[in-house]
Amino acid sequence: MIFKYRARTEAGTISSGTREAASEGEALSWIREQGWSPIHLEMSGSVGSIVGLNNEKASFLKKDLRDIFPQKVTLRDKSIIFKQMSTMINAGITIAATLELLASQTENKTLRTALAGLRDAVSGGVTLAAAMSRYPKIFNNLEIALTRAGEEGGVLDVCMTRLAIFVESQYVLQKKIKGAMIYPAVIVTVTVLAIVALCLFIVPLFRKSFANIGMKELPALTQAIFGFSDFLRSWWFLIPVPFVLIYLIIRFIGKTAAGRRFFDGRKIKAPLFGDIIFKSIMSRSFRTLSTLVTAGVTILDSLEMSAGVSDNVIVGEALDTMRERAQNGVLLSATLKEQKLFPVMVAHMVAVGEETGNIDEVLSKVADWYDMELDEQIKSLTSIMEPVIIVIVGVVVGLVVGSIFIPLLQSLQNFM
16 A cells, blocks of 8 residues: 655754555554654545555444434633633643543533544544544644644644634634524514414404304405415425425535535525625635744635635635635736725735735735624624614504404404
């Protein structure tokens, strides 16, 4: 088997290449025989084969529900872990001992298992970044890259602090967006449930009463509500079908390149929420770019990773274009000015950073600016949506109630 490797030599330089070996253990032994410290090792042509990869196989039947449905590791969980790692490493505690302490204190089972795996790998001579690569569902490329930069530069505690700050900022951003969505979602859900309850339980009672008093000619609105009530009572189990079909169709189309590009483009241009989605993507992308550049990652690699975390084809293509042109010697600010996706002010700010040599600080300020704009956008949207939702809810409920009381008033007038 052929293995690709990266290792630190006795002189402190980074050596990389390939080595034929019967196993990963043999390749690792060869690297150490040269007097080098292994950084990364993987089988050529495979993805994710890392030094010391544990091949233990657990029986499916022995897994409990928490293994079948693993507990999710949140941004908040990772932020706390990175902060604690930074503090302990700075205090002189070894990485293996740090991971041992964190594994014993973490309540999240998924994260606890991962930390225990990291401890075992590090104790066996694997670097922390390489060990983290074994858990792609927990640690993303950005977190691994920052950890590797910290190990190679001998400033792992500093990079862990930066990582904790970055993850915390993403957690705060996530909370802002969720907070903006919760209020309208709750109001709409409660309204729909109230209308369904009225149509299932209250409307049929009034229909029966109208039939008993001999009312045959009913207003069109009342007849429509009665028809909707009959449909709900007879075919209520079909109600989720169109929503499920729409979801499956969108998901299927979204998996194609053209479909994802279409939906990603519509997301950032959608009314009301489009601007919020766009600014949150830009904030995340520029924050990632700033954090990576500050940690010493090359601007080309930083742009590539930022495009990956943007989670939007349109923004990702823009960042990829910046990377390609930067590779050819074109300034980032020049590319930003030519792309309509970015405001002119962002291009000017980056130009200042390139001129002064403080590109990492400027990129951080760009991310701060997007955060500030996002806060204002969310506040404005919330203040606008509250009265709009109240009016819509009032109109819908009023139509249902009015459809019942209009015939009652007509019958009273006829009686009088």
